[in-house]
Amino acid sequence: MSQAQALVARFPVLSKLQGIPRPILLGAAPALIALVVVVLLWSRGPEYRVLFSNIEDRDGGAIVSALGQMNVPYRFSDNGGAILVPADRVHETRLQLATQGLPRSGGVGFELLDNTRFGASQFTEQVTYQRALEGELGNSIASLHAVQQARVHLAIPRESLFVRERQEPTASVLLTLYPGRTLSEAQVSAIAWLVSSSVPRLSAEHVSVVDQNGRLLSAPAGDAGTDGTQRNFVNDIEQRTVQRILTLVAPLVGPGNVRAQASADVDFSQREQTSEVYRPNQEPGQGAVRSKQTSGSQQYNVLPPEGVPGALTNQPPPNATAPITTPPQPGGQGTPGQAATGAAQGSQLGTGGGGGEEDVPANTRHDATINYEVDRTISHVKEPLGKLRRLSVAVVVNYLPGEDGQAQPLPPEEIDNLNRLVKDAMGFSEERGDTLSIVNSRFTADTSAQVAIWQNPDYQALAMQILRYLMLALAAWLVWRKIVKPYLAHLSSRQEAEQIAAQEDAATRNAAASAAAAAARRASEISRYEDNLNVAQDLASKDPRAVAMVLRSWMEQNGKH
Numbered sequence: 001m002s003q004a005q006a007l008v009a010r011f012p013v014l015s016k017l018q019g020i021p022r023p024i025l026l027g028a029a030p031a032l033i034a035l036v037v038v039v040l041l042w043s044r045g046p047e048y049r050v051l052f053s054n055i056e057d058r059d060g061g062a063i064v065s066a067l068g069q070m071n072v073p074y075r076f077s078d079n080g081g082a083i084l085v086p087a088d089r090v091h092e093t094r095l096q097l098a099t100q101g102l103p104r105s106g107g108v109g110f111e112l113l114d115n116t117r118f119g120a121s122q123f124t125e126q127v128t129y130q131r132a133l134e135g136e137l138g139n140s141i142a143s144l145h146a147v148q149q150a151r152v153h154l155a156i157p158r159e160s161l162f163v164r165e166r167q168e169p170t171a172s173v174l175l176t177l178y179p180g181r182t183l184s185e186a187q188v189s190a191i192a193w194l195v196s197s198s199v200p201r202l203s204a205e206h207v208s209v210v211d212q213n214g215r216l217l218s219a220p221a222g223d224a225g226t227d228g229t230q231r232n233f234v235n236d237i238e239q240r241t242v243q244r245i246l247t248l249v250a251p252l253v254g255p256g257n258v259r260a261q262a263s264a265d266v267d268f269s270q271r272e273q274t275s276e277v278y279r280p281n282q283e284p285g286q287g288a289v290r291s292k293q294t295s296g297s298q299q300y301n302v303l304p305p306e307g308v309p310g311a312l313t314n315q316p317p318p319n320a321t322a323p324i325t326t327p328p329q330p331g332g333q334g335t336p337g338q339a340a341t342g343a344a345q346g347s348q349l350g351t352g353g354g355g356g357e358e359d360v361p362a363n364t365r366h367d368a369t370i371n372y373e374v375d376r377t378i379s380h381v382k383e384p385l386g387k388l389r390r391l392s393v394a395v396v397v398n399y400l401p402g403e404d405g406q407a408q409p410l411p412p413e414e415i416d417n418l419n420r421l422v423k424d425a426m427g428f429s430e431e432r433g434d435t436l437s438i439v440n441s442r443f444t445a446d447t448s449a450q451v452a453i454w455q456n457p458d459y460q461a462l463a464m465q466i467l468r469y470l471m472l473a474l475a476a477w478l479v480w481r482k483i484v485k486p487y488l489a490h491l492s493s494r495q496e497a498e499q500i501a502a503q504e505d506a507a508t509r510n511a512a513a514s515a516a517a518a519a520a521r522r523a524s525e526i527s528r529y530e531d532n533l534n535v536a537q538d539l540a541s542k543d544p545r546a547v548a549m550v551l552r553s554w555m556e557q558n559g560k561h
Contacts, residue, residue, distance in 0.1 A: 047086070047087040048075055048084035048085060048086060048087065049084060049085065049086075049087045049090050050077075050082045050083070050084055050090075051063075051074070051082075051083045051084065051085045051090055051093060051094065052082065052083050052103060053077075053081055053082035053083075054081060054082075054148075055083075055103050056103075059102065059103040060083065062102055062103075063083060063097060063102050063103060064083070066096075066097055066100055066102060067083075067085070067093070070093070070096060072085055072086075072089060072093055073085065073086060130154055130156060133154065133198065133199070134151075134152045134153065134154055135152075137150075137152040137194070137195055137198060138150045138151050138152045140194065141173065141175070141191055141194065141195075144187070144191075145181075146177055146178060146181040146182065146183055146187070147175055147176070147177060147178075147183075148176045148177060148178045149175075149176040150173060150174070150175050150176070151173070151174045152171065152172070152173050152174075152195065153171065153172040153173075153174075154169065154170075154171050154199060155169060155170045155171065155172075156169045156199065157169060168201060168202070168203065168206060169199055169200075169201060169202045169206070170202070170206045170207070170208075171195050171196070171199065171202060171206065171207045171208070172207075172208045172210070173191060173192075173195060173207065173208065173209045173210070174210055174211075174212070175191075175209065175210070175211050175212065175217070176211075176212045177211055177212065183211075183217060185229075188209050188217045188218055189204070189218075191207075191209055192204045192207040192209060192218055195207050230266070230268055230386075233266065233386050234264050234266050237262075237264040237266070237388065237391075238261075238262040238263065238264050241262040241264070241391065241393065241425075241426050242260045242261065242262050244425045244426070245260045245262075245393065245395060245422055245425050245426065246258060246260055247425075248421055248422075248425050249395070249397070249418060249421065249422065252418070253397055253398070253400060253410075254400070256398075257397060257398040257400065257443075258395065258396070258397050258398070259395070259396045260393065260394070260395045260396075261393070261394050262391065262392070262393045262394075262426070263391070263392045263393075264388060264390075264391050264392075265388070265389045265390040265391070265392075266386055266387065266388055266389065267386075267387045267388075267389045268385060268386055270382075270383070270385050271382070271383045272380070272381070272382045272383075273379075273380070273381045273382075273383075274378070274379070274380050274381075275377075275378070275379050275381075276376065276377070276378050277376070277377040277378075277379075288372065288373040289370060289371070289372060289373075290371045290372060290373045291369075291370075291371040292368075292369070292370045292371070293368070293369040293370075294366075294367070294368045294369075295366075295367045295368075296364075296365065296366040296367070297364070297365045297366075298363070298364045298365075299363040299364075300363075388432070389432065389433075390432055390433045390434060390435075391426060391427070391428075391429075391432070391434045391435075392434065392435045392436075393422065393426050393434075393435070393436050393437070394436075394437045394439075395418070395422055395436075395437070395438045395439070396438075396439050396440075396441060396443075397410060397418065397438065397439070397440045397441075398440075398441070398442065398443045399440070399441070399442045399443075407442060409440050410440045415438060415440060418438055419436065419438050422436060422438065423436060
């Protein structure tokens with residue numbers, strides 16, 4: 001007997017492996033070796049689990065130093081992005097590191113103000129406060145589910161006593177998003193408002209938000225088209241217009257019998273206009289008086305200059321003489337007031353017939369200055385961003401079935417009604433230059449039904465997909481029929497042969513065992529008979545009388561039967 005046969009005879013399990021094909025044995029051998037290696041590695045040391053992952057280098061160095069002080073063994077993952085510790089000490093180690101403030105989870109916050117130094121300058125305190133504010137804002141933004149890490153940079157100018165030299169603060173936010181996640185425009189706007197609300201005099205327009213790929217997520221100040229806001233605004237106007245038209249017209253002509261499209265021309269230019277208007281001069285007495293100044297003077301008994309111009313006229317005045325009072329005349333009474341009035345007008349009146357005298361000369365002056373308010377209107381107009389300049393709408397209505405069941409065009413009255421209805425729905429404005437076109441035409445039937453089935457691209461794609469599945473099913477059936485099924489039949493036949501051989505061996509063993517048992521039984525019976533005979537002989541020799549009595553009782557029993 002060879003050594004292999006002796007090994008098979010010693011281990012009966014190996015005899016079953018002889019029936020397995022060699023390729024399976026060749027594939028099972030490496031798997032068994034790998035399993036043994038894994039078991040050996042698993043049983044060699046304790047299991048390590050992740051303590052922290054995706055941490056910064058600064059926090060990683062502090063954590064490693066703390067683990068060394070706590071005598072906790074640690075390892076690094078293959079890519080170096082995680083720290084591993086024994087599985088039974090993960091939670092305990094995390095709690096101990098948390099008491100030391102590790103990891104710091106990103107930027108530092110207001111805990112910087114806990115370690116203020118004595119004698120620090122105002123500039124140092126301002127920088128420390130700014131760093132703390134940046135860290136707190138970064139931690140708040142990082143709490144969003146799509147943000148993995150956030151860094152905030154604040155540019156806060158120094159305070160100035162001069163209003164003209166003051167500068168507005170600005171801010172920049174750098175976001176690191178989780179793989180496969182994005183931020184919507186509303187979320188970006190919320191981040192900008194969060195930062196602007198935390199810094200005094202910071203406007204949300206002065207906050208720039210950038211992701212880790214260098215894309216600008218926030219729109220620049222005054223630019224509404226960078227992130228698609230203009231396109232979304234125009235689409236919203238067009239969709240709402242079409243929806244209003246379909247909501248009104250579809251119940252009248254039936255669903256599927258109306259199509260509508262709208263085109264909006266929107267002006268996104270931002271304009272500011274300042275005008276100063278002066279009205280024409282008003283009529284006297286109607287305007288508002290701003291200021292009025294009046295002056296008057298009267299002089300009596302002033303002689304007008306006389307004589308030849310020159311030195312002779314520069315003589316002292318003569319002695320004053322009393323005036324002669326003129327008696328009142330019957331035709332009209334003259335008074336000094338009347339004389340003064342006549343003098344003010346610069347005329348001399350004489351009496352008829354030489355009976356009167358000249359009036360007393362007088363000088364009167366009256367000045368008046370009146371200033372009226374001038375009408376002035378100053379208007380500052382700022383037009384809204386995104387002004388609708390023109391709206392164009394096109395509506396197509398299908399032919400409707402008539403009384404005879406045939407499709408017929410709509411009457412002109414119904415077309416006019418639809419025209420007025422659509423104008424009211426779209427907010428038609430002639431001043432704005434809106435246009436509306438309503439066409440009643442038969443809808444073209446779907447031509448795909450007229451194309452042959454084998455020429456239809458949809459059916460061709462479906463046939464190719466079904467053929468692909470059939471080829472896969474055929475390949476699987478061939479593998480089952482040619483490889484798997486014969487192998488299973490071979491295994492089943494081998495198992496049946498082994499079972500038959502085992503049954504035959506069991507039957508042979510049972511027959512041999514029964515023969516041996518019968519022989520043993522006969523041997524035992526013979527030995528028992530001989531034992532009984534020896535006992536009877538001994539008893540007969542020792543007590544013949546008792547044996548005689550026994551034989552007599554047996555004989556009596558046989559006689560009765």
